[in-house]
Amino acid sequence: MPSFDTVLEADLVKVKNSVENTAKEIGTRFDFKGTAAAIELKDKEITLIGDSDFQIDQITDILRNKATKSGVDVRFFDAGKVEKIGGDKVKQITKVRNGIETEQAKKISQLIKGSKVKVQASIQGDAVRVTGKNRDDLQEAMAMIKAELPDMPLSFNNFRD
Structure with missing residues (x-):
């Protein structure tokens, strides 16, 4: 029968590639110089760190572009709420649906x-x-x-x- x-x-290898490419672009972009902008992947969770909500939105946009180019459907990303952490920094945890x-x-x-x-x-x-x-x-x-x-x-x- x-x-x-x-x-x-999701193809976690492609997700990891997307996150690494996003981190590389954050390191080279002029508007992120001297800021707390960062991204990391741990156990199907992507952590975005930035100085403001606007910066988190920029990082999310870069991640979605890189994921789309890598062949990862952005519907796999389940973005959480933006929360304040120490000082004037904010972070957002995005889960990779699996x-x-x-x-x-x-x-x-x-x-x-x-x-x-x-x-x-x-x-x-x-x-x-x-x-x-x-x-x-x-x-x-x-x-x-x-x-x-x-x-x-x-x-x-x-x-x-």
Whole structure:
């Protein structure tokens, strides 16, 4: 019985490259000279540090440009609130989304069950496995999932015939 897995996972190597390229650009740009502007990646969390909210926005913009050029979908980045730290500095923690959360998996499962496509969905950890009788039904399910959930950068892998 043909099947595929619906997953939500970023290529962490490309994310790391994007962060390193952003740090390099921060170091060379004239408007960041002598400021506290910095960026670092630790365990799927990107920490942005700057002197003001405006500077954090600039760093975020650079990061998004570098990520897009590296082939990383910016929808993987889940930006937190900007918070004040010692002195007049601010920081923002941006999480890199990885794995489908339970509520999102249930939403995908309900979407598939509510459609007229002859496939079944089962939640398996941080992925949703979709099985069907033929390949055409699975491809129709893929198209429907992508169309109904445009805010999630889903990918389909482990396609078996």
